[in-house]
Amino acid sequence: MSIIMGDIALLKEDITLLHKQLNNAKKNEDNILSSLVNQIYLHDVITESKQIPIENKWLLRLRKVCKSKNKKQLKQFIKQAEVHNKFTKMMIDCYYHKIDQIIRGKLYTELPEEEEITIIKDFVSKELPEYYKLFIDALAKQRLFRTKSTKYQGLRATFLNSITNNHNILVNDNMSVLFMGNVVHEFGHVIEGVSLHNNIFDKNTCSEIISCKYERKFYSFLLENQLLTDEVYTVLAQYYDNNLDYLLTLKYLSNLSPKLLEQQIKDPRYCIDRTLPYAYGMTIANYLEALRNNDLDKYNYLFKRIDTNRLQSSRNNITDIMDVLDNDIPSMIDKDINHVIECSKKAAVLKKN
Numbered sequence: 361m362s363i364i365m366g367d368i369a370l371l372k373e374d375i376t377l378l379h380k381q382l383n384n385a386k387k388n389e390d391n392i393l394s395s396l397v398n399q400i401y402l403h404d405v406i407t408e409s410k411q412i413p414i415e416n417k418w419l420l421r422l423r424k425v426c427k428s429k430n431k432k433q434l435k436q437f438i439k440q441a442e443v444h445n446k447f448t449k450m451m452i453d454c455y456y457h458k459i460d461q462i463i464r465g466k467l468y469t470e471l472p473e474e475e476e477i478t479i480i481k482d483f484v485s486k487e488l489p490e491y492y493k494l495f496i497d498a499l500a501k502q503r504l505f506r507t508k509s510t511k512y513q514g515l516r517a518t519f520l521n522s523i524t525n526n527h528n529i530l531v532n533d534n535m536s537v538l539f540m541g542n543v544v545h546e547f548g549h550v551i552e553g554v555s556l557h558n559n560i561f562d563k564n565t566c567s568e569i570i571s572c573k574y575e576r577k578f579y580s581f582l583l584e585n586q587l588l589t590d591e592v593y594t595v596l597a598q599y600y601d602n603n604l605d606y607l608l609t610l611k612y613l614s615n616l617s618p619k620l621l622e623q624q625i626k627d628p629r630y631c632i633d634r635t636l637p638y639a640y641g642m643t644i645a646n647y648l649e650a651l652r653n654n655d656l657d658k659y660n661y662l663f664k665r666i667d668t669n670r671l672q673s674s675r676n677n678i679t680d681i682m683d684v685l686d687n688d689i690p691s692m693i694d695k696d697i698n699h700v701i702e703c704s705k706k707a708a709v710l711k712k713n
């Protein structure tokens with residue numbers, strides 16, 4: 361085990377407490393069960409082992425909960441397939457030929473951890489001052505986990521304990537730009553969890569938009585402060601590339617017949633839970649970031665709408681979001697993508713020489 365950040369004793373305490381609560385629960389069992397399974401998963405990842413068993417009756421129950429959730433999700437996806445199809449077509453036309461021009465640069469900077477944390481603190485205090493105390497508390501609580509594991513390199517996630525309302529965050533990156541960007545992204549989910557007051561939150565589209573937006577804003581912050589500039593452009597180029605992948609998958613899924621769709625989403629590469637929030641999340645985050653530099657009033661209005669939406673039950677309802685967006689998304693993103701490609705090319709050439 362090689363944990364370089366976070367206190368595993370706290371995670372073990374969480375698991376013991378949740379287990380106890382689950383066995384004595386009279387209500388909210390599904391929330392507690394889901395919290396417990398998440399913390400166990402985190403434990404297994406950071407220790408690279410499987411040590412904590414869970415009774416069969418709870419596993420069966422979990423399977424039932426997931427089945428019913430997936431059924432609901434599938435129904436909603438089919439209902440909105442036309443919207444997904446239209447949206448992905450519009451965006452893929454905008455991205456497709458540009459992404460070909462991306463030259464993949466390399467990341468090379470591993471700053472000392474203290475320095476990374478200082479940069480993130482600086483960002484939060486300037487850009488998200490209302491949440492600065494929350495961030496400092498999260499750090500002080502030793503609930504941000506990072507390991508030396510190569511097996512789970514790049515994995516990031518936030519796990520809420522619905523009993524204590526603590527969040528355990530995992531961000532497994534060696535390279536500083538990615539580590540810091542992902543911490544900021546996951547912190548977005550912590551803000552949401554705290555605002556929802558113990559209600560379990562699942563991956564949803566509005567929450568991904570906001571977290572991706574914080575992440576993109578952080579990259580802009582690094583650029584504005586001339587920190588790791590070349591590497592930031594490399595990450596942004598990669599970001600657009602990943603964004604296109606999610607859009608292509610979403611387009612593919614939205615064109616399948618309901619029967620085929622039901623089969624296909626069993627394949628983890630096509631899981632709706634990931635594809636849907638990221639396809640919209642990354643695209644709209646890119647749009648918002650471009651808008652921030654061009655039309656601040658519109659940016660403020662849209663950001664507020666989506667941020668409010670993510671705390672409501674309709675937060676997975678795409679039509680609700682699409683209604684407030686305009687058709688200027690491709691043109692707005694077009695400028696940003698051209699700039700990113702140009703700068704990432706320069707960065708890659710510079711590194712080569």
Ligand SMILES: [Zn+2]
Pocket residue numbers: 545549567568571572
């Ligand atoms: Zn996220």
